[in-house]
Amino acid sequence: MTSPPRDVVTSPPLSATRGGLPTRVLGSRRAVAGLALLAALVALAFAGPLASPWGWADTDIAAFWEPPSSGHWFGTTQSGRDVFALVLRGMRRSLFIGLGVAALATGPAAVVGMVAGYAGGWGDRVLMGGADLLLVLPPVLVAAVLSPALGSGGPALVVLLAAFMWTVTARSVRAMTLSLREREFVLAARFLGATAPHVIVRHLLPHLASLLVADASLNVGAAIVAESGLAHLGLGVRPPDVSLGTLVADGGGTATTHPWPFGFAAGMLALIVLAVNLLGDGLRDALDPADAR
Amino acid sequence: MNVRVRELLKGIDEMDPCVRPVRTRRRPLVVAAVLCAAAAAGGGCSGAASTGEAGTGPSGRLPAYDVNPTPRERVRSGGTLRWPLPEFPTQWNFFHVNGGTGVVDRVVQGLLPYLMRADEKAVPHPVPDYLLSARATRTGANQVVTYRMNPRARWSDGRPIGYRDLAAQAHALSGRDPRYQVSTDVGYRQIRRVERGADDQEVRVTFAGTYADWRSLFSPLYPAAATSDPAAFNTGWLDRMPVTAGPFKVQRIDRTAETVTAVRDPAWWGRAAKLDRIVYRALDSGAVPGAFANGEIDLMDVGVDAGALRRAERAPGTVVRRAGGPDWRHFTFNAAGPVLSDVRVRRAVMLGIDRRTLVRSDLTGLGLTAEPLGNHFYVNTQEGYRDNSGEYGGYDPARARRMLDEAGWPPHGRYREKGGRTLALRFVVPAGVPGGKREGELSRALLERIGVRLDIRPVPGDDLLARYVTPGDFDIVPFSWLGTSFPVSPLRSVFARPSGGRIRQNYSRSGTAAIDAALDRAIAEPDPVRARRLVNAADGLIWRHATVLPLYQRPQLVATRRGLANLGACGFYQPGYENIGFTRG
Numbered sequence: 024m025t026s027p028p029r030d031v032v033t034s035p036p037l038s039a040t041r042g043g044l045p046t047r048v049l050g051s052r053r054a055v056a057g058l059a060l061l062a063a064l065v066a067l068a069f070a071g072p073l074a075s076p077w078g079w080a081d082t083d084i085a086a087f088w089e090p091p092s093s094g095h096w097f098g099t100t101q102s103g104r105d106v107f108a109l110v111l112r113g114m115r116r117s118l119f120i121g122l123g124v125a126a127l128a129t130g131p132a133a134v135v136g137m138v139a140g141y142a143g144g145w146g147d148r149v150l151m152g153g154a155d156l157l158l159v160l161p162p163v164l165v166a167a168v169l170s171p172a173l174g175s176g177g178p179a180l181v182v183l184l185a186a187f188m189w190t191v192t193a194r195s196v197r198a199m200t201l202s203l204r205e206r207e208f209v210l211a212a213r214f215l216g217a218t219a220p221h222v223i224v225r226h227l228l229p230h231l232a233s234l235l236v237a238d239a240s241l242n243v244g245a246a247i248v249a250e251s252g253l254a255h256l257g258l259g260v261r262p263p264d265v266s267l268g269t270l271v272a273d274g275g276g277t278a279t280t281h282p283w284p285f286g287f288a289a290g291m292l293a294l295i296v297l298a299v300n301l302l303g304d305g306l307r308d309a310l311d312p313a314d315a316r
Numbered sequence: 317m318n319v320r321v322r323e324l325l326k327g328i329d330e331m332d333p334c335v336r337p338v339r340t341r342r343r344p345l346v347v348a349a350v351l352c353a354a355a356a357a358g359g360g361c362s363g364a365a366s367t368g369e370a371g372t373g374p375s376g377r378l379p380a381y382d383v384n385p386t387p388r389e390r391v392r393s394g395g396t397l398r399w400p401l402p403e404f405p406t407q408w409n410f411f412h413v414n415g416g417t418g419v420v421d422r423v424v425q426g427l428l429p430y431l432m433r434a435d436e437k438a439v440p441h442p443v444p445d446y447l448l449s450a451r452a453t454r455t456g457a458n459q460v461v462t463y464r465m466n467p468r469a470r471w472s473d474g475r476p477i478g479y480r481d482l483a484a485q486a487h488a489l490s491g492r493d494p495r496y497q498v499s500t501d502v503g504y505r506q507i508r509r510v511e512r513g514a515d516d517q518e519v520r521v522t523f524a525g526t527y528a529d530w531r532s533l534f535s536p537l538y539p540a541a542a543t544s545d546p547a548a549f550n551t552g553w554l555d556r557m558p559v560t561a562g563p564f565k566v567q568r569i570d571r572t573a574e575t576v577t578a579v580r581d582p583a584w585w586g587r588a589a590k591l592d593r594i595v596y597r598a599l600d601s602g603a604v605p606g607a608f609a610n611g612e613i614d615l616m617d618v619g620v621d622a623g624a625l626r627r628a629e630r631a632p633g634t635v636v637r638r639a640g641g642p643d644w645r646h647f648t649f650n651a652a653g654p655v656l657s658d659v660r661v662r663r664a665v666m667l668g669i670d671r672r673t674l675v676r677s678d679l680t681g682l683g684l685t686a687e688p689l690g691n692h693f694y695v696n697t698q699e700g701y702r703d704n705s706g707e708y709g710g711y712d713p714a715r716a717r718r719m720l721d722e723a724g725w726p727p728h729g730r731y732r733e734k735g736g737r738t739l740a741l742r743f744v745v746p747a748g749v750p751g752g753k754r755e756g757e758l759s760r761a762l763l764e765r766i767g768v769r770l771d772i773r774p775v776p777g778d779d780l781l782a783r784y785v786t787p788g789d790f791d792i793v794p795f796s797w798l799g800t801s802f803p804v805s806p807l808r809s810v811f812a813r814p815s816g817g818r819i820r821q822n823y824s825r826s827g828t829a830a831i832d833a834a835l836d837r838a839i840a841e842p843d844p845v846r847a848r849r850l851v852n853a854a855d856g857l858i859w860r861h862a863t864v865l866p867l868y869q870r871p872q873l874v875a876t877r878r879g880l881a882n883l884g885a886c887g888f889y890q891p892g893y894e895n896i897g898f899t900r901g
Contacts, residue, residue: 082761084673087680088622102677102754167776262745262772263757273750280626280681 047309054305060298064291068114077105079112080263088281098283100274109265110287116260117247117267118295120181124246125299127185129192129239133231136196137223141204151197154190162187166253180259184246192238196231203227232310240303244296267292378640378686378871380436380697381889384899386881388587391897397594397880398613404574404598409553410536411489411543416499421536423596426564426578426589426893427557429469429477430535437699438642438801438888439844440531445469445586446477446561452530452842458508459526459842463534465517468585471539471561478516484540486510486521488549495546502805503533526842529802563589563894574598590897608634614880618873620751622681628875637884638684640697641872642799645678646689647759647865651826653791655741660723662862665741665792666708667716668766669759675868677758678751682873689866692811692858693803693851696869697887700848704855708862716766725767732767740769741791744784747774752794755867759792785823793823796870801888804851808835811858824863831857 048054077083077095083103091098097106139150166183203209204227212222251268253259260266267288274285401422407415410424431447432440442450448464469477487493487510491501506527511520523530539559542548552558557566563586564578576596580589599607605624608616609631618624618636628634649656649665656662671688679686687696690703703709725732725739732739743759745752756772763770770792775784784790800806809820812835813827834854841847858864872885882895 080761082758084670084677084758084761087677100754101680101750102757104757262753262774263760272748273753276621276750277623280623 044309048305051305051308053301054309057298057301057303057305060294061302064114064295064298065118068111068118071111072108075105075108075111077108079105079108079265081105081108091283097287098281100284101277101281104263106284106287109270109284110267110291113265113267113270113288114291114295116177116265117250117292119177120184120250120266121243121247121295121299123178123181124184124188125239125242127181128188128242128246129235131185132189132192132238133196133228133235135189136193137200137227137231139193140197140200141219141223141227147197151194154193157186158190160187180250180253181246184249184253188242188246188249192235195234199231199234200227203230229310233307236303236306236310240299243299244292247292247295267295377696378638378684378869379887380640381885381887382637382639383884383886383889384635384637384876384881386897386899388590388895390899391590391881391895392900393588393590393897394592395590395898397591397883397896399594399596400599400604400607400613400616401576401596402598402601404571406555406571407553408555408557409538409542409549411485411498411500411538412550412553413497413499415553423576423578424536424557425562425891426594427560427562427566428536428538429561430890431463431533431537432531432535433890433892434801434888436887436889437697438694439699440801443892446537450531454526454842455522457525459523459530461521461523461530462513463519463521465519466585467517469561470583470585471559472565472581472583473539473541473559475539476516477537477539477561479510479512479519480516480540481537481543482519482521482534483510484544485534485538488543488546493546496549503527503529526840528839528842528844528847529805530842532802563587563892564591564594567593584894587894589894594893594896608875615874615876615883618875620679620682620870620873625682625873625875631875633878634875635878635880635884636683637872637874637876638682639872639885639887640686640695640869641885642695642698642801642888643796643870644689644695644799645794645796645867645870647755647792647794647867648785648823649863649865650788650791650793651824651861651863652788653742654737655739656791657826658723659862660719661725661739663708664716664719664723664766665763665768666862666865667710667712667719668763668768669865670711670762671709671865671867672711673762674755674758677754678868679871682871684871686868686871689868691852692855692864692866693807694848695799698799698801698803700851702852702855704852704859705866706856706859708859713762713766720766720768727767730764730767731769738769739767740771742773742789743770744773744775744780744790744793746777746780748777755794786819788823788825794867799888804835804838804847808839810864811835811854826861826863828857828861831861 072078075096081104083095083099083105085103086095086099087103088101089095089099095105095107097110099105100109135150135154139147169183209222209226212226217225247266247268250259250266251272260269270284270288271292274288278285401419403417403419405415405417405420408420408424409415410420429446430443431450433443434440442448444466446466446469448466450461450463452459452461454460463482465478467476471477486504486507488496489498489501489504490507491498491505506523506525508522508524511522512518513520539561541559542552555569555571557569560566560581563581563584565581567577567579569576574597577593578596579593580591597613599613604613604616605627607613608628616628618628625636629636647669649662651657651662656665675686675688688705688709689695690705690709691701694701720732720739725734741763743756745756753772753774756770760770760772773790780793785793797807797810810822811827812820812822812832813829814820814822814825819825831854834850834857838847838850838854841850872887874885876884879899881897881899883891
């Protein structure tokens, strides 16, 4: 009986295989492409207004529903607002909401799910009970009740959206944690005396990373679109302020006849989601220990 | 997580607030609906085969109607008209509380007597097939109207149309017998007695005092059998129309397919209907454009929507008819609010809003132009219309600034301030409806030039009236009033001073004794010409009081099959259904 243990006893140290994390992320073409695209979009959103002849709050009462031209690069809306300036304004707002919600929803979901799954017992029941409670509340109703109290601030909106988006992720993280904690490398770490935080961070998190990254990148797009849904309730951005979501919603009805307000906003929304998903894909590949051989 | 998110995305139903001035005491709604049939989805209305002025209105003004007026000899005899209805009624008694809709009106106009029908300028005229003449006289303080009915007019059960029918309807709708579940008792409440004249065809109706809108009565007219007994009144016309008297008669009411089929009535004593049949079909508003494009229906209301217009125009063999509709869009100012309680500020805001720009933006892409509306009672195409806007209807930012200075709101940075309070107005719009928001964005840009900040507040559409406008939690709200041929008595509740906390429909919550008196004089005046003059006098006072800023008469765009004659965008015009048809060739 001298044969060595068949399975890996500990989770392979990530840095031991193919260089450090940054190296491996940069080695992924998709991650690089996603990062570059996202950087370009952020740069456009923040630097673009410097070049635009019109501000987002300006109204050109001589140009209602003008198609794209040299005066209005992306055309104008029915009330004479410059679509280029509006789209950039909407991008800033939507990037903030999308990235903020993704961080705020996936982060707590990871913590709560892992703690609940690893700890079990009472802690598990309390945390998951809380998550389930949020799961049964109808988001629209809650948003309607809270909307007068929250006002139109962006941070309040990010918190509200995140509050409704983290629960399902938390449940799947918990389920994965439950199976991971019975795996040999986790058992071995525990028997060697590793503390719970150490096990969670060092041994569980790497295995959950790909799930969390995928979830976060999906959340970005979902949050941007959900924000426009909330605008129907008077929550979300207040006119004349805009987000990509409200631009898409307002322009959708006339997209067949006056496609520019809808088309440019929807295109930017698609590019943001594409960039985030490329980046998430690359990160997942780089982080997944199963691929890291 | 995406399932959860999708719930957030479910939009609130789009609601463009369109509110009907109410003139009943018991149940709101209804009578004002009579002439608004075409405002609902699938409108259309016929003009008589006369030399209409369709499409030839002076530039900048919409024509009063656009119905392809065609002489009867050029209309082909035969054919089926397929006409969409926005909903399928079950109660076909128009005067029952559940029946008083524009949909019922649209159907029964071809089936029941209308003693008076409005022309394109909303002037009512007797329909000679039913009513030879009607004459109003005064005996003492009371008004007596003598109706001379057409002796050839008969119900489908063979009985002549005359005294019994008018007397029974006047009694049923008087409101004195609570067993009749009536939608409105307006007008009929004022009737003191109905007497038989020289014969059954001469009817003398005596009113208590005067009633200027008496021409709105008995249109439609139901048979005595339907109105002399409360049970027959309440349930006799549920899912059926037992007796008719018109160019068409009911062939079939199909509740499953939600269709009503009306066929030419051979017993009709007037000029025979051109169409073989009219099939009314209830269609969801979302399904109407597709049904029209597929050739399943022959006309549809396009609404004020450039996208829908473009789609309708793409369907082959389509003509879009354009006319001024009865409804009008406006801003109501909350004159009980903290800032707008000062009439000088209200006037300045009116001067600071360029109505031409708003009109141009709202109607862009529809292939028409419209003037700003200068009247609170009549729309541009209505008899009696006069532009009373005077000095407050134009755009004059310089004067607006001066007026605000005088009112004690000096500029302080970008906006004006008084005692530390910024001159900011709440502009309440239903969320998810682009129109109101767009008007808010434009007004915000315009008012910024005179130092007034406009805060656009989107609120859930269902809450707009109940939670914001009625309690007065707003400064400016945009919506449309539905117009009628008899606008004065319903609009009294909009402009009369609130009394004892009851604002009725005066959402501006303000009025003056002079306006009340002028309105009462106009309502009591039986002579139409003098009444219009009095209405315009009242309107001038309302302009000066600056509580409601009319924007424009809403246009009516109706897409029809090419060749459809004497039907289209009707404005106020009420149809002679026997003239509707398709042209030869």
